[in-house]
Amino acid sequence: MxxxxxxxxxxxxxxxxxxxxxxxxxxxxxxxxxxxxxxxxxxxxxxxxxxxxxxxxxxxxxxxxxxxxxxxxxxxxxxxxxxxxxxxxxxxxxxxxxxxxxxxxxxxxxxxxxxxxxxxxxxxxxxxxxxxxxxxxxxxxxxxxxxxxxxxxxxxxxxxxxxxxxxxxxxxLPQRELSAGLAEVIKYGIILDTKFFDWLEEHINDLLNLDVNALSYCIYHCCELKAQVVAADETEQNMRAILNLGHTYGHAIEAELGYGNWLHGEAVSVGMLMAAQTAKLLGKLDQTDIERIKNLLIRAKLPVNRPKKMSIESYLPHMLRDKKVLSGQLRLVVPTKIGHVEVMDGIDKSIVLESIANV
Amino acid sequence: MxxxxxxxxxxxxxxxxxxxxxxxxxxxxxxxxxxxxxxxxxxxxxxxxxxxxxxxxxxxxxxxxxxxxxxxxxxxxxxxxxxxxxxxxxxxxxxxxxxxxxxxxxxxxxxxxxxxxxxxxxxxxxxxxxxxxxxxxxxxxxxxxxxxxxxxxxxxxxxxxxxxxxxxxxxxLPQRELSAGLAEVIKYGIILDTKFFDWLEEHINDLLNLDVNALSYCIYHCCELKAQVVAADETEQNMRAILNLGHTYGHAIEAELGYGNWLHGEAVSVGMLMAAQTAKLLGKLDQTDIERIKNLLIRAKLPVNRPKKMSIESYLPHMLRDKKVLSGQLRLVVPTKIGHVEVMDGIDKSIVLESIANV
Missing domain, CATH: 3.40.50.1970 (Rossmann fold)
Structure with missing residues (x-):
């Protein structure tokens, strides 16, 4: 097939x-x-x-x-x-x-x-x-x-x-890298597709067990979703930014701890939860949605707590050096419900620090 | 102005x-x-x-x-x-x-x-x-x-x-580099524009004396001619090849003698005369046109004789390594009259050697 x-x-x-x-x-x-x-x-x-x-x-x-x-x-x-x-x-x-x-x-x-x-x-x-x-x-x-x-x-x-x-x-593929890949898969559900998130809740074990039908559907659908986003914005001027959910927080973890210590997908997993906390603190996301996201990440065998040896303050310098930062303004993608995100500019640093502390 | x-x-x-x-x-x-x-x-x-x-x-x-x-x-x-x-x-x-x-x-x-x-x-x-x-x-x-x-x-x-x-x-700009630039200028006349070649015969001294009106017209016109060629063939699949008149022979001189010893334009000057000889040997170009080209190059203070310390045989390996070579076939741009060139494939090596020897 x-x-x-x-x-x-x-x-x-x-x-x-x-x-x-x-x-x-x-x-x-x-x-x-x-x-x-x-x-x-x-x-x-x-x-x-x-x-x-x-x-x-x-x-x-x-x-x-x-x-x-x-x-x-x-x-x-x-x-x-x-x-x-x-x-x-x-x-x-x-x-x-x-x-x-x-x-x-x-x-x-x-x-x-x-x-x-x-x-x-x-x-x-x-x-x-x-x-x-x-x-x-x-x-x-x-x-x-x-x-x-x-x-x-x-x-x-x-x-x-x-x-x-x-x-x-x-x-x-080592199990840990399979899980890291699932972080990006789950990301597509959160940013664009509630039904796909529902499907993932139902089939996450099939994916971990390398069920061919589940994998095939899942990869096809993620590529399809990404193709829609990219076709609308090939050179990353605008809409393509939504693909970076969890990546600005995640990059900070990767850069601070050294690339390879935390896999990219693992950092994105924790980064998405931080972005969810940001959305919650701004009054844009329910706790029940946060719980659903967190549970799915746990079931995918991904980390859901920030690395303890990294201080909360150490995230900011990395986040401000991100390619998507425009003239010193922090720009973050945050989920407003499962299947939808917003790109937000000029988020207060205290909100960012609290988001990190909460994960 | x-x-x-x-x-x-x-x-x-x-x-x-x-x-x-x-x-x-x-x-x-x-x-x-x-x-x-x-x-x-x-x-x-x-x-x-x-x-x-x-x-x-x-x-x-x-x-x-x-x-x-x-x-x-x-x-x-x-x-x-x-x-x-x-x-x-x-x-x-x-x-x-x-x-x-x-x-x-x-x-x-x-x-x-x-x-x-x-x-x-x-x-x-x-x-x-x-x-x-x-x-x-x-x-x-x-x-x-x-x-x-x-x-x-x-x-x-x-x-x-x-x-x-x-x-x-x-x-x-040193005089020698000015002349080297004129080699490419003269090239445009030979490949595409008889009238421009006539104009160059009339104004070559003005250009050497940095007359602003002559320079301005000349540079504008060369850019215009090149833009027409490039617009028709942005990624060099086909027509753009005509811009390489004299460059396959010239590359061999540059590569053999070491880049910088002969300036690019100087090598192109001699290379264009070799390409003209190739055309003549194939019965496609008159001796009078060759003389006009040679005289204009001389007046532009460009070399018109091949470097004596380089053997005729030493050109071929370099020419066969050119980016435009397709599966070992020699492809050359040759003038068929002033203002017109043809791209020719599969030229016999003996013709190439005789062309070099004649310059």
């Missing part, structure tokens, strides 16, 4: 194919015999899936090279990006070559930015292997690398020609 | 303003009081024009930082690009900041690519200070850096919000 979602954007559209054992199938990659590809992957994913993908592509007449980079957010650097570009050049890849990103969000981001820059742009294909990257990075065309002075500060808006989501890859 | 050319491209259009003392005027920059800019320039241009530009911008309420990088093609690197990005971050520039490139083609290319990548794209303004960059880099949106394995291999197609061509900057 395969689901296909067509993402329609200004200049072109591309398909997201969702199903089992897709690494062993050819047509959803939208490649042709005689083409050349470079597969970029990491040291964790390479031993699990790289050979399967190479064998399948070579069998269909696609000439395949690969580059394996270290795994983890701390390697989302100019050096890793440059190593992909160097591999492309060293193997004489031309403008008609295609770059395949096989891995999680880091690989997708770095390889996507390499594809955007190589000879001013070659085609690329996303093969996201974590739940987080499947629901988050497949849609939107955001690619980036980190700079010592800021996360995701260097990059491009660049769309793939195809996204291949192989559900079978989730079997090797 | 100012001339304004509006360049209309798919998503947006921008003005090229051509005139004297434009660094002392504000409105053609399309900036507003309260905005922040970073000026990227090089060690040669900074002492000549940086303070003038800063003073004018600050006077109009624009907050200005600057970054000065080393001068020359060999600094068109990832490191220089990163140093511009680091300056943007270190000074807390946001998505609404504007990057100004003040200098020749190298600065325009590196800063343009930095603007395209900073926070996935900020606005930028080109202030080209050499004749070559004024006629060549102002239009087309090509930005790039070099990689040890290839020139211009990493970059983006990214359009400026405004181009400011201050003719007064040409007063400090």
């Amino acid at each position: 395969q689901k296909i979602l067509n993402v329609a954007l200004a200049k072109r559209s591309y398909p997201i194919t969702i199903g089992e054992n897709l690494l062993s199938g050819f047509q959803h990659f939208k490649l042709q015999a005689g083409q050349r590809v470079l597969i970029a992957t990491n040291e964790t994913i390479a031993p699990l899936y790289l050979q399967t993908l190479i064998d399948m592509l070579e069998k269909h007449g696609v000439k395949t090279d690969s580059v394996v980079v270290p795994d983890g957010e701390k390697y989302k650097t100019i050096e890793t990006w440059n190593s992909i570009l160097t591999t492309l050049l060293a193997n004489n890849h031309t403008r008609s070559s295609i770059l395949i990103a096989l891995g999680g969000g880091v690989i997708g981001d770095v390889a996507g930015f390499a594809a955007s820059a190589y000879q001013r742009g070659i085609k690329f294909i996303q093969v996201p292997t974590t739940l987080l990257s499947q629901v988050d990075s497949s849609v939107g065309g955001k690619t980036a690398i980190n700079h010592p002075l800021g996360k995701n500060m260097i990059g491009a808006f660049y769309q793939p020609q195809s996204v291949v989501i192989d559900l079978s890859c989730l079997k090797t | 100012q001339k304004i050319l509006n360049v209309a491209l798919a998503k947006r259009s921008y003005p090229i303003t051509i005139g004297e003392n434009l660094l002392s005027g504000f409105q053609h920059f399309k900036l507003q009081a309260g905005q922040r800019v970073l000026i990227a320039t090089n060690e040669t241009i900074a002492p000549l024009y940086l303070q003038t530009l800063i003073d004018m911008l600050e006077k109009h309420g624009v907050k200005t930082d600057s970054v000065v990088v080393p001068d020359g093609e060999k600094y068109k690197t990832i490191e220089t690009w990163n140093s511009i990005l680091t300056t943007l971050l270190a000074n807390n520039h946001t998505r609404s900041s504007i990057l100004i490139a003040l200098g020749g083609g190298v600065i325009g290319d590196v800063a343009g690519f930095a603007a395209s990548a900073y926070q996935r794209g900020i606005k930028f303004i080109q202030v080209p200070t050499t004749l070559l960059s004024q006629v060549d880099s102002s239009v087309g949106g090509k930005t790039a850096i070099n990689h040890p394995l290839g020139k211009n291999m990493i970059g983006a197609f990214y359009q400026p919000q405004s181009v400011v061509i201050d003719l007064s900057c040409l007063k400090t």
Whole structure:
């Protein structure tokens, strides 16, 4: 069983194919015999899936090279990006070559930015292997690398020609990372879709147990919701901001404790509860909705309390350095009920501090 | 006296303003009081024009930082690009900041690519200070850096919000670089415009003497011609190739002798004569047209004989490594009369070698 979602954007559209054992199938990659590809992957994913993908592509007449980079957010650097570009050049890849990103969000981001820059742009294909990257990075065309002075500060808006989501890859994903992906899934329910939130309350255990039908529906629906938001606002001027629910608080946790100690999804989980507290303090959200959100996060095995070793005051400097801050004004996305959010400017710092303290 | 050319491209259009003392005027920059800019320039241009530009911008309420990088093609690197990005971050520039490139083609290319990548794209303004960059880099949106394995291999197609061509900057340009710029000017006559070639034969001395009216007309017209070509083919799939007249042969000279020993325009001058020889050997160009081209290049103080220390055979490997080579087939732009070129595929190597030998 395969689901296909067509993402329609200004200049072109591309398909997201969702199903089992897709690494062993050819047509959803939208490649042709005689083409050349470079597969970029990491040291964790390479031993699990790289050979399967190479064998399948070579069998269909696609000439395949690969580059394996270290795994983890701390390697989302100019050096890793440059190593992909160097591999492309060293193997004489031309403008008609295609770059395949096989891995999680880091690989997708770095390889996507390499594809955007190589000879001013070659085609690329996303093969996201974590739940987080499947629901988050497949849609939107955001690619980036980190700079010592800021996360995701260097990059491009660049769309793939195809996204291949192989559900079978989730079997090797650590439980903690599966839960981190569910934080972004739950986010879509809170910001946009009450019924989807209801569905998640009913099926959260199916997702944790990797039930294929539940996963397939869930990922398809999240990509669909994100595609609607992105189509309305491709370069993040406005509406796209709602996707950042929990991210401004969450970024502070990640930055203060060091990326990787708390997974992105874990920080978003706690960040969403802080944003919910902000909404409550502003008289915009009921306690019953907060309880529903918190319970679903708990059932998804996500943290719901702030890290105790981090002081309440230490959040603010990070939050004020956020890319979405406009001239020193704090801008936050807050839920006003399950399935709806508002973007609020100029929130008082005392409210922010109290929101943090309450979680 | 100012001339304004509006360049209309798919998503947006921008003005090229051509005139004297434009660094002392504000409105053609399309900036507003309260905005922040970073000026990227090089060690040669900074002492000549940086303070003038800063003073004018600050006077109009624009907050200005600057970054000065080393001068020359060999600094068109990832490191220089990163140093511009680091300056943007270190000074807390946001998505609404504007990057100004003040200098020749190298600065325009590196800063343009930095603007395209900073926070996935900020606005930028080109202030080209050499004749070559004024006629060549102002239009087309090509930005790039070099990689040890290839020139211009990493970059983006990214359009400026405004181009400011201050003719007064040409007063400090070395004569040799002025002539190198004229090579690209003469190229436009050969590929697209017989009448413009006639005009150049009449006014080449005026241009060498920096006559403002002649320069203004000439630069405006070259930008106009290039804009027509680029508008028809923004991402270089097809027609844009005609702009590469003389560049495939010329690249070989630059690459073999080391970038900077022969200026780009000097290599293009000799390269155009080699392409003319190719056309003649294929029975497509008269000797009288070759003589006219050669005489104009001589009067522009450009080289018209190949570098003697470079063997005829040494051109081929470089020519086959060109970005425009498709699967090992040599593709050359050749003039068929003054004002017209053809793109030819699969030219026999013996013809290429004889073309080189004849120049």
